[in-house]
Amino acid sequence: MIRRVPEGAPIVNAAQMRAAEEALFATGMSQDTLMERAGAAVAEQVSRLAGGRPVLVLAGPGNNGGDGYVVARLLAARSVPVSVARFGQPKAGAAARMAAQWDGPVCDLIAAQPHPVVVDALLGIGIPRPFDDGIAAKLSAIMAAAALRIAIDLPSGRHADTGDGSGRADVTIALGALKPAHVLGEGGAACGHILLADIAVPVPTDVLTIAAPVLPKWRYDVNKFSRGMIAVVSGAMPGAGWLAGRAALAAGAGYVQLVGTAPAEGAPHALVRRTITRATDLEAVLDDDRIGAVVIGPGLGRDEDAHTLLDIALASPHDLVIDGDALTLLGRSVAERIGADRRRVCLTPHAGEFARMFDSAGDKLTATRAAAQASGATIVHKGPDTVIAYPDGRLIVSTGTNPGLSTAGSGDLLAGIIGARMAAGDGGSDPVAAGVWLHARAANHMDAVFAVDALPDRITQEVNACPTR
Ligand SMILES: NC(=O)C1=CN([C@@H]2O[C@H](COP(=O)(O)OP(=O)(O)OC[C@H]3O[C@@H](n4cnc5c(N)ncnc54)[C@H](OP(=O)(O)O)[C@@H]3O)[C@@H](O)[C@H]2O)[C@@H](O)CC1
Ligand SMILES: Nc1ncnc2c1ncn2[C@@H]1O[C@H](COP(=O)(O)OP(=O)(O)O)[C@@H](O)[C@H]1O
Ligand SMILES: [K+]
Missing domain, CATH: 3.40.50.10260 (YjeF N-terminal domain)
Incomplete structure (x- = not known):
């Protein structure tokens, strides 16, 4: 319901x-x-x-x-x-x-x-x-x-x-x-x-329910890079990276690169494939200061290449959205691996991934707040009651969403949306909460059962309906 x-x-x-x-x-x-x-x-x-x-x-x-x-x-x-x-x-x-x-x-x-x-x-x-x-x-x-x-x-x-x-x-x-x-x-x-x-x-008012976002207004000279350029790292299951990239485009990114040794093919052709020969080639791709955010984790796998790709993403200076397998690879060492530097890091664990990274003592609000404070990252602790925790102790809760989201691939979409909103620049409301809201709102306009591939078009409608400033 x-x-x-x-x-x-x-x-x-x-x-x-x-x-x-x-x-x-x-x-x-x-x-x-x-x-x-x-x-x-x-x-x-x-x-x-x-x-x-x-x-x-x-x-x-x-x-x-x-x-x-x-x-x-x-x-x-x-x-x-x-x-x-x-x-x-x-x-x-x-x-x-x-x-x-x-x-x-x-x-x-x-x-x-x-x-x-x-x-x-x-x-x-x-x-x-x-x-x-x-x-x-x-x-x-x-x-x-x-x-x-x-x-x-x-x-x-x-x-x-x-x-x-x-x-x-x-x-x-x-x-x-x-x-x-x-x-x-x-x-x-x-x-x-x-x-x-x-x-x-x-x-x-340090703990609030989620609210409709205000998105940053485009300048008259907006271009594909200033709208948000993101790199989605594709791994062992390229379909998941494709979903994240597709959702990033749908959520308003100006330029989405799908990078991997075998990124998924097919439409949309606006999704730019960057096929690399070896995992280590990611370093050269990420050596680009136009990149606003890197999304890594959806379908990454846990093999040697996955470790290499994650190491390179962590060593890059870019804002990061870390999801799926990348969270499992980080495990308990998440705080020391992501470091305490100036870039923004957003972790998007579901309950299982959260438990592999953090001590889950206390209720979901308490545990997620403690995890954000310990890691210095913004944490989106997913589920029917998604809790967003910021390192300064604030919490935002998104609940009451279409349970039809509980299908493989919907989390991949969320990672892409958050990446797009993080890369879109400042001026609007918090991009992580904006991403969670757009994902939930789009799902609420779908029937109970829907294909995740169909959600991105609805996400675009929600973006277009948001006020800007
Ligand atoms: N906070 C605010 O700003 C405002 C609050 N307001 C209102 O006050 C409410 C809180 O009121 P409250 O503290 O009196 O508690 P409430 O839950 O009504 O009763 C507890 C009593 O029930 C009893 N009891 C429990 N289980 C029982 C059982 N199985 N069988 C029998 N008895 C049982 C329990 O007994 P005890 O366990 O203590 O023996 C105790 O006596 C709040 O929810 C809101 O509606 C508004 O008026 C204005 C603004
Ligand atoms: N019962 C539910 N009601 C509402 N949203 C849900 C429910 N179960 C899962 N979700 C949402 O669906 C998404 C699932 O993400 P995730 O578990 O990472 O899946 P995957 O990795 O397969 O894409 C999350 O955004 C989560 O909040
Ligand atoms: K009551």
């Missing part, structure tokens, strides 16, 4: 969210005001999505439940048919005050009747404990009978920081910021479409 995820939205963990909330309370804002604000933002969305169908609000014992009582009150004020199923007594404070203001129909969760629209306000960012068997069975019956399940902040039962647990929703309305659970792994998928309710709580 392609999930709707807000662009450029902050992602914070539960502790950061609580700290942000406390900082706001310290300025004099009351908990009730914030809860009313959250409830109003959610009620607005629920009323739109419910389209007049009866709504059942499941209200838990904590502040998530408090939000639920506000939502029920505001829906009733809009004449939406709504009732509340209560789970546990609301805790003292804002949650109890909001519960006391609900004067509509209410029953215990265990006695609730099925409704077409269910608002899940049982548990939020508090640490969830498993429900006891009776409640769990009742909950799954209520959820199974609903046509639309909307979770407030999180599907109840999911841990905010890890996504572990068992709740599910069709739509999740995140309050104030997304949490790791909304974007990572199985938990992310379980949240369905994500909406962000802006409740005006200032939060850290």
